[in-house]
Amino acid sequence: MARRPLAAGLACLAVVIGVDQVSKALILDAFRPPGVESTPFVATGQLHVLPILDFALVWNRGVSFGVANTGGAWNALVFAAISAVIALVLLVWMARAKRDLLGISLGLITGGAVGNLMDRLRIGAVVDFIYVHIGAFDWFPAFNVADSSITVGAAALVIDSLFVARD
Numbered sequence: 741m742a743r744r745p746l747a748a749g750l751a752c753l754a755v756v757i758g759v760d761q762v763s764k765a766l767i768l769d770a771f772r773p774p775g776v777e778s779t780p781f782v783a784t785g786q787l788h789v790l791p792i793l794d795f796a797l798v799w800n801r802g803v804s805f806g807v808a809n810t811g812g813a814w815n816a817l818v819f820a821a822i823s824a825v826i827a828l829v830l831l832v833w834m835a836r837a838k839r840d841l842l843g844i845s846l847g848l849i850t851g852g853a854v855g856n857l858m859d860r861l862r863i864g865a866v867v868d869f870i871y872v873h874i875g876a877f878d879w880f881p882a883f884n885v886a887d888s889s890i891t892v893g894a895a896a897l898v899i900d901s902l903f904v905a906r907d
Contacts (some may be wrong), residue, residue: 745843749834752844756851760885761858764867771797779863792874796880799865822869823857841900848893 771783780799787795801819827850834846859866868882 743763745837745840746835747843748840749837749843749847749850752847754850756848756886756889757855757858758891760852760855762868763885764855764859767795767797767867770795775866780865786871792872794873795869795881796871798868798871799863800868800882801865818862820857823853823860827853827857839900839904840895841904843901845893845896845900848889848896850893852886852888852890852893855889857886 768779770787771785772781773783785796786898789795830846830850830853833841834850837843837846839840856866866884866886868884868887871882872880872887
């Protein structure tokens, strides 16, 4: 029975990484200026999806909410190293999980961390593109599938810790 939470977590991890990386590749293709091969690149404009949702390419060289998004020479390496350590700790925790919701929540968080880690290692910045707003009221920074997965996983982790019966 102890293998089921790990299998569920690893499945979530794999799906999150796949969806995250495919969505980022599609956004990069949509925003890449003609003739530009290097990444990151300067992109302008937004793709309007819904009245409250646009896709707008943002390069995040910092952490959550753009904190430390300075483009410093060491940002990608330092934040990649921190992400790798966190992902390893979460994988160990997931391997020890005894409840399905715990395995799933850790898989979502780890998948998101690894998805953003891959960006940092490959590009030197995280690709953010989901921009939610209400008219001109900009209430949240751009984010991506990995960030969403981390958020949902963290909420599920809280639910698991507060409301799921212990074995």
